[in-house]
Amino acid sequence: MNARESMEYDVVIVGGGPSGLSAAIRLKQLAADKGQDISVCLLEKGSEIGAHILSGAVLEPRTLNELIPDWKDKGAPLNTPAQKDQFLLLTETESIQLPTPPQMHNEGNYIISLGNFCRWLGQQAEELGVEIYPGFAAAEVLYHPDGSVKGVATGNVGTGKNGDQEGEPGIELWAKQTVFAEGCRGSLTKTLFERFKLRNGADPQTYGIGIKELWEVKPELHQPGKITHTAGWPMDTATYGGSFLYHLENNQVVVGFVVGLDYQNPYLSPYEEFQRFKTHPAIKGVFEGGRRLSYGARAISEGGLQSIPKLTFPGGVLIGDTAGFLNVPKIKGTHTAMKSAMLAAEAIAEALATAQEGQPIEAAAYTDKFKQSWLYDELYRVRNIRPSFRWGLWPAMLYSALDTYLFRGKAPWTLHHQHADHECLKPKDECTPIAYPKPDGVLTFDRLSSVFISNTNHSEDQPPHLKLKDPTVPIRVNLEKYDAPEQRYCPAGVYEIVGREEGEPRLQINAQNCVHCKTCDIKDPTQNIGWVTPEGGGGPNYPNM
Amino acid sequence: MKIVVPVKRVIDANVKVRLKADGSAVDSDNAKMSMNPFDEIAVEEAIRLKEAGAAGEIVAVSIGSDACQDVLRAALAMGADRALLIRTEAVLEPLAVAKLLREVVAREQPRLVICGKQSTDGDANQAGQMLAGLLGWPQATFASKLDLGTDGATVTREIDGGLEIIAVTLPAVVTTDLRLNSPRYTTLPNIMKAKKKPLDVVALDEFGVDTRPRLTTLGLAEPAARSAGVRVADVAELLAKLKNEAKVI
Ligand SMILES: Cc1cc2nc3c(=O)[nH]c(=O)nc-3n(C[C@H](O)[C@H](O)[C@H](O)COP(=O)(O)OP(=O)(O)OC[C@H]3O[C@@H](n4cnc5c(N)ncnc54)[C@H](O)[C@@H]3O)c2cc1C
Ligand code: SF4
Numbered sequence: 001m002n003a004r005e006s007m008e009y010d011v012v013i014v015g016g017g018p019s020g021l022s023a024a025i026r027l028k029q030l031a032a033d034k035g036q037d038i039s040v041c042l043l044e045k046g047s048e049i050g051a052h053i054l055s056g057a058v059l060e061p062r063t064l065n066e067l068i069p070d071w072k073d074k075g076a077p078l079n080t081p082a083q084k085d086q087f088l089l090l091t092e093t094e095s096i097q098l099p100t101p102p103q104m105h106n107e108g109n110y111i112i113s114l115g116n117f118c119r120w121l122g123q124q125a126e127e128l129g130v131e132i133y134p135g136f137a138a139a140e141v142l143y144h145p146d147g148s149v150k151g152v153a154t155g156n157v158g159t160g161k162n163g164d165q166e167g168e169p170g171i172e173l174w175a176k177q178t179v180f181a182e183g184c185r186g187s188l189t190k191t192l193f194e195r196f197k198l199r200n201g202a203d204p205q206t207y208g209i210g211i212k213e214l215w216e217v218k219p220e221l222h223q224p225g226k227i228t229h230t231a232g233w234p235m236d237t238a239t240y241g242g243s244f245l246y247h248l249e250n251n252q253v254v255v256g257f258v259v260g261l262d263y264q265n266p267y268l269s270p271y272e273e274f275q276r277f278k279t280h281p282a283i284k285g286v287f288e289g290g291r292r293l294s295y296g297a298r299a300i301s302e303g304g305l306q307s308i309p310k311l312t313f314p315g316g317v318l319i320g321d322t323a324g325f326l327n328v329p330k331i332k333g334t335h336t337a338m339k340s341a342m343l344a345a346e347a348i349a350e351a352l353a354t355a356q357e358g359q360p361i362e363a364a365a366y367t368d369k370f371k372q373s374w375l376y377d378e379l380y381r382v383r384n385i386r387p388s389f390r391w392g393l394w395p396a397m398l399y400s401a402l403d404t405y406l407f408r409g410k411a412p413w414t415l416h417h418q419h420a421d422h423e424c425l426k427p428k429d430e431c432t433p434i435a436y437p438k439p440d441g442v443l444t445f446d447r448l449s450s451v452f453i454s455n456t457n458h459s460e461d462q463p464p465h466l467k468l469k470d471p472t473v474p475i476r477v478n479l480e481k482y483d484a485p486e487q488r489y490c491p492a493g494v495y496e497i498v499g500r501e502e503g504e505p506r507l508q509i510n511a512q513n514c515v516h517c518k519t520c521d522i523k524d525p526t527q528n529i530g531w532v533t534p535e536g537g538g539g540p541n542y543p544n545m
Numbered sequence: 546m547k548i549v550v551p552v553k554r555v556i557d558a559n560v561k562v563r564l565k566a567d568g569s570a571v572d573s574d575n576a577k578m579s580m581n582p583f584d585e586i587a588v589e590e591a592i593r594l595k596e597a598g599a600a601g602e603i604v605a606v607s608i609g610s611d612a613c614q615d616v617l618r619a620a621l622a623m624g625a626d627r628a629l630l631i632r633t634e635a636v637l638e639p640l641a642v643a644k645l646l647r648e649v650v651a652r653e654q655p656r657l658v659i660c661g662k663q664s665t666d667g668d669a670n671q672a673g674q675m676l677a678g679l680l681g682w683p684q685a686t687f688a689s690k691l692d693l694g695t696d697g698a699t700v701t702r703e704i705d706g707g708l709e710i711i712a713v714t715l716p717a718v719v720t721t722d723l724r725l726n727s728p729r730y731t732t733l734p735n736i737m738k739a740k741k742k743p744l745d746v747v748a749l750d751e752f753g754v755d756t757r758p759r760l761t762t763l764g765l766a767e768p769a770a771r772s773a774g775v776r777v778a779d780v781a782e783l784l785a786k787l788k789n790e791a792k793v794i
Contacts (some may be wrong), residue, residue: 005734047557048577116575136733157730171733216566250574251566293563455577457559541559541577 004153004169009041009131010352012151012175014138014188016044017053018114019320019337020181021121022067026345028128036353040130041173043154045137045516047537049122052516054212054298054545055114055334056244056256058082058106058227062374063338068124077116079249082106083225088282090233095282102404103329103382106227111246113544114334137533141188141195142172148360149315151175152188157535163463176361177348178316181341184299185518186322187532196313203306204420205324206386208240209519211274211297211491212256213450214544217290222251230283234276237393239263240386241270243277244331245286252293252544253286258300258331260389261421261489261523265431269488270519271297272436275444279437287443295450296542297491297517302328302386303417305379311344311367314360319344327378328386329400336375343369381409387417425525428483447493451513456492458538464511465534466494466520473528474507482525489519515540546693546715547602547655548591550625551646552584554609554616555666564767571666571765580616583661585623586721589728590691591659592624599693600657602626606649608642610634614744621739622731628742633749633756639667641756643675648752650680655716657698662687662720673720683713689724 011027013020024040031038046052059078064071071078087100126132139155151174158167180189184207193199228245235241240260247253257274278284301307301324308324311317319325319341326333347366355361370376384403389396403411439445458465468474478484479497484507486495492513499506516539521531556562557577565572580588594600605620607613608631617628631645650658663670677684685691689708690701695715702709703722713719749756777783787794 007734007737047559047579050575051577113575119575131737133733133736154733168730168732291566453561455557455560541557543560543575543577 002169004172006172006174007041008174009039010175011038011040011177011179011348012173013040013042013179013181014152015181015183015186015320015322016042016046016049016118016122016132016134017181017183017320017337018118018121018334019183019341020044020179021049021118021125022063022338023179023181023319023341023345024125024130025067025121025128026342027349028125028130030345030349032128034349034353036349038349038352041175042125042130042132043136043138043152043173044132044134045533045536046134046539047541048119048134049132050115050119051134051541052539053115053118054210054296054542056246056254056331057112057114057334058246058332059110059112059114059117060332060335061108061110063335063342067338067342074124075120077120078110078112080111080224080247082109082111082227083223084227086226086228088228088230090230090280090282092233093281095230095280101329101400103327104229111225111227111248113248115542115545135537137536138188139170139533141178141191142174144315144360146360147314149178149313151178155533155535158461159463160461161463165461176352176355177363179344179348180316180318180322181320182322184301184321185521187521189318189322192313192316192318193309196310198309198313198318200310202309203303203417205301205303205307206417207261207421207522208258208300208302209261209270209297209489209491209517210256210258210300211271212254212295212545213292214294215253215255215287215290215292216251217253217286218288219251221286221288221290222253223247224249231393233280234273235259239268240389241273245283253290260302261299261519262390262419262424264424264426265434266425266428266482266485267431267433267488269434269436271447271488271491275439276436278443284443292445292453294453294543294545296454296515296540296545297519299518299522300331300333301326304328304386305376305383306387306414306416311370312362312364314362317344317348317363317366325375325379327382329382336378339373339375340370343373343375384411384413384415387415421522422525422527425482425485425523427481447491451492451515454492454515455541455543456513456515456539457541458512458514458534460512462535464509465532466509466511466514467530467532469528469530473526475505477526477528478507478524479505486520486524486529489523491515491517491519495520546600546657547604547653548594548600548657548659549604549606549646549649549653549655550584550587550591550620550659551606551642551672552588552616552620553581553607553661553664554578554613555581555664558582558665564765568765578612578615580619581661581664583663583665583721583723585728586723586725587659587661588620588623588625589726590721593726594691594693595624604629604653604655606631606646608633608637608645608749611746617744618736618739619731621742621744622736623729624735626742628744630744630746631749631752632746635749635756637756638758638760639669639671640675640759641754642672643679644754644756645749645752646672646676647679648754657693657715658718660718660720662722673718677718680716680718683717684720685711685713685717686720687722688719689722691719691725
């Protein structure tokens with residue numbers, strides 16, 4: 001293969017989600033204000049901006065107002081103001097309306113497609129002179145001899161199934177600052193955690209998996225702006241999980257389900273729980289006569305403030321969900337991701353202006369700016385809610401009410417996350433298998449017909465992007481001890497145990513179906529599965545998600 | 546020798562298309578769009594001819610909205626030299642496309658036009674043939690191999706039941722089939738360079754061509770959903786089902 005070419009920028013941003021795009025925009029705004037020249041390049045692994053974005057989403061416009069105050073005139077796709085909030089507690093057959101917790105109030109918010117919002121942010125960034133390259137994944141972090149980050153390299157392409165064919169080499173992007181905006185469980189961020197010991201002193205990050213469908217419903221059942229959240233059934237009280245149901249524009253309704261990845265029963269299937277949830281008497285009506293348009297899944301960072309790592313290191317910063325800025329009780333991470341991006345951009349612009357030639361730059365002021373911002377205050381107030389759920393649903397609801405109403409988020413203690421999610425799984429012998437109902441093909445569906453409408457594809461001519469450290473572990477440990485939980489937690493049916501009948505079970509990995517949710521990388525009990533970037537452009541092609 | 550390559554922006558091959566709820570059209574709302582795969586093969590072939598020294602300038606042409614600049618940039622990133630967008634919001638029928646391309650040929654004077662055999666949206670498989678007809682040029686459709694000489698080309702065509710090898714004189718229109726080549730990966734540096742290559746935008750009206758539709762669409766329907774498969778116990782049951790239920794044997 002030929003040698004890699006290289007390109008140089010002031011700032012390279014990895015990831016075109018709300019955080020990466022906001023950082024790009026803010027940098028260009030600051031450059032214009034100060035007459036500074038800052039070149040910015042952004043890489044996105046999806047085939048286009050928005051292709052890999054999956055969210056709820058109710059957007060709190062607070063950060064958008066700060067970033068682009070005239071967003072209305074610029075045609076931002078915020079078309080559905082939030083109307084009625086509803087919070088339901090479900091039992092198998094009943095639903096009880098609970099008072100909506102204050103974090104879940106949505107006055108002034110908008111129901112949006114985050115993918116479409118990102119498409120719009122991408123246009124704004126390009127107009128400001130940001131170079132955006134979708135279809136290119138950052139596959140590797142590059143370092144200077146002094147250990148500081150030098151930039152990233154895109155992956156090689158066309159190297160064949162076993163990686164042994166002559167392909168096209170990737171390209172090196174060098175930058176004074178590299179901004180990692182990979183979203184939840186970033187694959188490069190993970191390597192930075194180790195290299196720079198960024199997680200020292202922070203709680204383990206905890207996660208949830210969010211699975212979502214987009215429906216077109218009958219016009220008479222459509223109530224634009226309506227917001228429903230549920231807790232309870234079909235989850236047992238020991239497992240953290242709940243649903244969201246939002247009415248968008250154009251007779252579209254999104255429905256989704258989030259399950260905390262600290263669940264214990266290896267027989268649990270977040271996908272099947274979601275399918276089952278839709279059949280609840282209080283829920284199913286809205287889908288009658290409707291049709292499902294799209295499907296997808298994505299992990300969510302749920303650790304909150306306690307789990308935020310060190311944010312800066314020589315040569316780069318972490319922003320958005322890859323650092324874990326999500327507000328969990330609100331299940332909102334967009335305005336927080338964007339805010340962290342703005343703060344980082346400000347620190348970077350300052351650092352670039354005062355940088356000395358040849359010296360690595362660390363935008364350390366970003367951390368101070370964060371501590372002084374409303375973002376810190378917002379995350380501080382809700383920091384105890386998610387950890388309290390390890391006591392189970394009822395004590396947690398009670399505690400959360402106390403923490404919120406009595407202490408107003410200022411309780412003089414902080415609850416910590418004790419375990420990483422992959423440590424929480426119990427051996428199968430200690431758990432009961434769960435019998436899930438069969439899909440009916442109308443309201444509930446199987447995995448494959450779901451993945452089909454996520455428009456997912458990976459070129460076959462590449463090595464698998466799901467790497468096993470030890471190829472014997474899936475059978476020796478995962479199957480023997482946990483009944484191969486990856487068959488159930490993967491929302492795309494990537495992992496299959498085949499050959500059981502012949503007495504030679506083996507794990508088959510259908511990597512081309514992967515929707516890049518990152519759940520396997522998080523939940524695999526021995527951390528034997530590693531998710532790395534496939535060739536750029538591979539993965540889902542979500543419309544309106 | 547100059548080559549003109551028409552390229553169309555279509556819904557990406559990975560996207561599962563469906564109709565709008567009222568059945569009036571295909572729903573392309575925020576769907577990923579790409580260059581028609583057969584046109585990608587056409588661009589690739591033109592570049593290979595150029596790299597082999599058999600061709601000179603490559604001009605990519607698209608007809609459609611401003612969004613089509615994306616596919617033109619993609620063609621430039623692959624290696625086309627120049628691009629032309631004929632801007633219109635209207636959806637054109639193959640005859641209108643062919644008429645516009647005839648005007649492009651009159652302006653550009655290429656010796657060869659390489660088109661995709663069809664676009665994956667309309668699947669009409671007409672524009673290339675109509676263009677050759679309007680120009681009075683020879684046509685070699687469904688090409689799986691193209692050897693270019695100075696005055697003519699030898700083209701292997703994919704036809705029902707086999708291959709046909711024909712010779713055409715130049716200028717000519719060639720349409721590409723799937724096996725002609727596999728298009729290259731576009732690299733980041735080439736995408737960056739493509740941003741600086743010339744891309745002209747001309748309004749459709751300036752061509753003075755009658756592009757009014759000649760056809761009326763009566764209706765659109767999605768293919769019937771496949772019913773779920775059943776597991777059969779043995780060969781005997783399979784044969785019985787094929788005979789009595791499917792009635793195919
Ligand atoms: C089911 C669900 C519901 C949610 N609901 C809401 C809600 O209602 N309101 C709300 O505010 N928030 C919600 N969130 C959270 C919100 O979506 C996230 O907080 C937000 O998207 C984080 O933005 P980000 O830019 O950090 O990361 P992402 O949005 O994840 O973007 C990261 C981008 O980087 C790209 N990328 C990653 N790695 C690489 C690489 N190595 N090279 C190139 N590109 C790369 C990805 O493809 C992606 O496009 C929800 C999330 C989920 C999953
Ligand atoms: S393979 Fe992993 S990342 Fe891909 S869809 Fe399955 S769980 Fe998600």
